[in-house]
Amino acid sequence: MTGFSPEELQLAARNSGMPLEAMRWDVTPVGLHYLLIHYDVPLVEPSGWRLSIGGAVSAPCELSLDDLRGRAVETRAVTMECAGNGRARLAPRPVSQPWLHEAVGTGEWTGTPLAGVLEDAGISSGAVDVVFTGLDRGVEGGEEQHYARALSVTDALRDEVLLAWGLNGMPLPPQHGFPLRLIVPGWYGMTSVKWLSRIDVIDRAFDGYQQREAYRMRATEDDPGVPVTRMAPRALMVPPGIPEFMSRRRHLPAGPVELFGRAWSGNGTIADVEVSVDGGASWAWASLEPEAGPFAWRGWRFAWNAVPGEFELCCRCSDSSGARQPVEAAWNVGGYANTSVQRVAVTVTVTEGPLTR
Amino acid sequence: MTGFSPEELQLAARNSGMPLEAMRWDVTPVGLHYLLIHYDVPLVEPSGWRLSIGGAVSAPCELSLDDLRGRAVETRAVTMECAGNGRARLAPRPVSQPWLHEAVGTGEWTGTPLAGVLEDAGISSGAVDVVFTGLDRGVEGGEEQHYARALSVTDALRDEVLLAWGLNGMPLPPQHGFPLRLIVPGWYGMTSVKWLSRIDVIDRAFDGYQQREAYRMRATEDDPGVPVTRMAPRALMVPPGIPEFMSRRRHLPAGPVELFGRAWSGNGTIADVEVSVDGGASWAWASLEPEAGPFAWRGWRFAWNAVPGEFELCCRCSDSSGARQPVEAAWNVGGYANTSVQRVAVTVTVTEGPLTR
Numbered sequence: 001m002t003g004f005s006p007e008e009l010q011l012a013a014r015n016s017g018m019p020l021e022a023m024r025w026d027v028t029p030v031g032l033h034y035l036l037i038h039y040d041v042p043l044v045e046p047s048g049w050r051l052s053i054g055g056a057v058s059a060p061c062e063l064s065l066d067d068l069r070g071r072a073v074e075t076r077a078v079t080m081e082c083a084g085n086g087r088a089r090l091a092p093r094p095v096s097q098p099w100l101h102e103a104v105g106t107g108e109w110t111g112t113p114l115a116g117v118l119e120d121a122g123i124s125s126g127a128v129d130v131v132f133t134g135l136d137r138g139v140e141g142g143e144e145q146h147y148a149r150a151l152s153v154t155d156a157l158r159d160e161v162l163l164a165w166g167l168n169g170m171p172l173p174p175q176h177g178f179p180l181r182l183i184v185p186g187w188y189g190m191t192s193v194k195w196l197s198r199i200d201v202i203d204r205a206f207d208g209y210q211q212r213e214a215y216r217m218r219a220t221e222d223d224p225g226v227p228v229t230r231m232a233p234r235a236l237m238v239p240p241g242i243p244e245f246m247s248r249r250r251h252l253p254a255g256p257v258e259l260f261g262r263a264w265s266g267n268g269t270i271a272d273v274e275v276s277v278d279g280g281a282s283w284a285w286a287s288l289e290p291e292a293g294p295f296a297w298r299g300w301r302f303a304w305n306a307v308p309g310e311f312e313l314c315c316r317c318s319d320s321s322g323a324r325q326p327v328e329a330a331w332n333v334g335g336y337a338n339t340s341v342q343r344v345a346v347t348v349t350v351t352e353g354p355l356t357r
Numbered sequence: 358m359t360g361f362s363p364e365e366l367q368l369a370a371r372n373s374g375m376p377l378e379a380m381r382w383d384v385t386p387v388g389l390h391y392l393l394i395h396y397d398v399p400l401v402e403p404s405g406w407r408l409s410i411g412g413a414v415s416a417p418c419e420l421s422l423d424d425l426r427g428r429a430v431e432t433r434a435v436t437m438e439c440a441g442n443g444r445a446r447l448a449p450r451p452v453s454q455p456w457l458h459e460a461v462g463t464g465e466w467t468g469t470p471l472a473g474v475l476e477d478a479g480i481s482s483g484a485v486d487v488v489f490t491g492l493d494r495g496v497e498g499g500e501e502q503h504y505a506r507a508l509s510v511t512d513a514l515r516d517e518v519l520l521a522w523g524l525n526g527m528p529l530p531p532q533h534g535f536p537l538r539l540i541v542p543g544w545y546g547m548t549s550v551k552w553l554s555r556i557d558v559i560d561r562a563f564d565g566y567q568q569r570e571a572y573r574m575r576a577t578e579d580d581p582g583v584p585v586t587r588m589a590p591r592a593l594m595v596p597p598g599i600p601e602f603m604s605r606r607r608h609l610p611a612g613p614v615e616l617f618g619r620a621w622s623g624n625g626t627i628a629d630v631e632v633s634v635d636g637g638a639s640w641a642w643a644s645l646e647p648e649a650g651p652f653a654w655r656g657w658r659f660a661w662n663a664v665p666g667e668f669e670l671c672c673r674c675s676d677s678s679g680a681r682q683p684v685e686a687a688w689n690v691g692g693y694a695n696t697s698v699q700r701v702a703v704t705v706t707v708t709e710g711p712l713t714r
Contacts, residue, residue, distance in 0.1 A: 003360015009369060009445060010605050013457050016373040016388075021397040022531075031373075031530050032398075040378040041389075095585070096603070099372050140602040173388050174379075194652035198358050242394050245497040308519060311425050 017102030033105030039138030055200035058122030071112040071332030077296035079106045079264045083188035086338030094335030110166030129206040130156040132193040150206030160185045186266035186296035230266030235317035237261035253351040262297035266293040271301040279312035306348040315343040381388030388418030390462030396495030398461040403536045412557035434653035436463045440545035451692030467523030469505045486563040487513040492552040517542045543623035544651035558595030564603030575690040587623030592674035594618035610708040619654035625677030630657040636669035663705040670701040
């Protein structure tokens with residue numbers, strides 16, 4: 001990796017990754033879930049806040065938080081990943097938030113199904129997209145904008161899509177979209193618009209910046225590309241042993257070690273996880289923990305008998321759609337969905353001490 | 358700033374800053390407070406956890422969380438800052454966690470005074486230091502270690518020092534030291550040891566790595582230096598207007614703007630805050646909000662009539678001890694306590710729209 005720019009560092013200082021040891025928790029504690037915040041976290045006074053629903057609907061309305069809480073309530077465990085996770089490991093490196101591996105987390109989101117709200121508003125017959133607009137505002141690609149993204153009417157009406165006011169049994173924290181956000185299980189996080197203020201049903205494809213320019217898989221700058229949508233399969237491991245502060249290289253004593261990690265995909269359930277302890281030269285199957293729901297990551301374990309030496313540990317997975325995580329993912333202009341396998345450098349030493357593994 | 362190394366980026370991806378707009382909150386919401394975690398966040402089973410108190414005491418003991426909760430309970434608002442805040446703005450840049458400005462936060466910490474616990478343990482007459490050891494373990498400076506720091510007996514017995522199990526009315530989150538941490542108001546954060554497991558009273562000065570090698574103000578590599586202790590005075594502002602995503606440059610419309618920020622010091626209360634809108638060429642007084650307690654940051658406001666153009670906004674403060682924040686702080690080997698003033702680049706434009714300021 002070549003030197004990171006001050007602009008990249010500014011982004012890394014604002015946005016928060018999930019330290020990978022936090023995969024130990026089935027549900028990521030608040031404050032450990034990743035955060036990608038395009039502009040500023042808005043300070044919202046909930047009593048004055050309303051969700052406006054308008055556009056191509058028969059019954060436009062404004063809903064308060066109490067109105068929404070009075071509807072059907074669901075809680076779903078959802079693994080969410082930033083579309084840019086892995087960007088900093090691409091070469092040449094697309095310049096934006098420089099994630100390595102850590103832009104992921106699993107929340108228990110509580111809210112009401114979007115479908116019911118849209119059905120009550122009465123979607124018009126010619127409707128194409130449903131646009132979600134947040135209160136966060138900034139300049140990007142030369143355009144001043146509120147953050148906004150759209151789903152097709154079909155995707156917006158899926159059962160699992162929520163308007164969420166709760167995370168892990170608490171009100172949404174400000175940084176996760178207080179008082180209300182969209183949660184689109186299975187999709188990369190850019191879709192789950194935070195600080196939601198408007199839902200507009202439109203009779204054409206949405207052409208806002210975040211849909212038209214950002215979040216597209218492009219092979220070259222001139223390629224119109226295809227939209228970034230659902231999460232590609234990815235497995236990550238909790239780095240074993242203990243870290244060296246600066247290099248983050250791992251140290252552990254020789255002997256049996258249980259490697260542990262998580263795997264997820266937005267296109268199906270996890271079918272298998274493989275582990276390599278020799279940098280990808282050979283692979284072996286990990287054992288899978290029971291599924292934790294259709295949209296949450298799945299735990300896996302691998303017994304490794306570590307002998308003294310230097311090792312590079314890797315993991316990869318496949319999902320029920322047949323998609324398999326590549327050892328090296330294809331480069332793209334925006335640096336999205338880089339699921340190239342994680343490589344964990346480990347030094348195993350002979351030791352007499354009772355070191356924790 | 359020259360290019361940042363992959364090692365610096367790895368640290369920035371793990372450790373979390375507080376986006377500066379979060380200064381809007383008197384008490385920083387969980388998940389927005391800064392986090393500097395030397396090694397890994399340990400996963401602690403609270404039922405088996407005990408705090409061991411030993412060494413030069415007449416009554417060594419092991420305390421459970423219930424034992425501690427049964428003692429006197431206090432809640433204190435405490436502003437905590439990483440000693441390395443500002444490191445990335447030094448030239449040449451000391452290589453470690455590359456903080457710009459954002460390594461700060463204010464928590465409402467709940468716990469029991471350490472002094473009472475130490476008095477019940479009976480500190481021996483020849484005691485010199487009180488050593489606090491966490492469960493987090495790693496390799497640093499070539500030494501394998503549990504994170505450990507000490508206070509002099511005199512500092513450890515100060516009324517305001519807490520053994521804390523709560524943050525903002527909730528149990529400590531894992532990343533803030535669950536189930537128990539030390540809170541030393543007024544000191545840089547390295548002192549407030551997380552995941553506390555042992556307190557040892559010793560009859561000599563503590564010579565552990567984090568006291569002997571790290572966290573010393575050294576002019577050169579050969580300088581033994583002096584310990585980093587209390588927070589130097591610092592004022593920061595919430596960047597006004599809206600950001601450009603990549604550069605974080607601020608944009609706002611011409612007209613009256615209220616600049617807002619916070620100031621704090623570990624050596625006294627905040628005496629004054631000054632603001633410059635011309636990059637430090639001239640300064641004017643900000644108005645101070647009421648004090649929020651002896652150890653919490655103080656709000657300040659400044660009315661600026663923004664006219665179209667390019668500006669560099671700055672702020673600085675002084676405290677009741679007479680210490681004044683420098684425009685440029687002196688360089689040091691570890692990159693600690695760089696309180697050189699914040700510089701916020703702002704573009705003010707003529708506009709007809711109802712832009713939020």
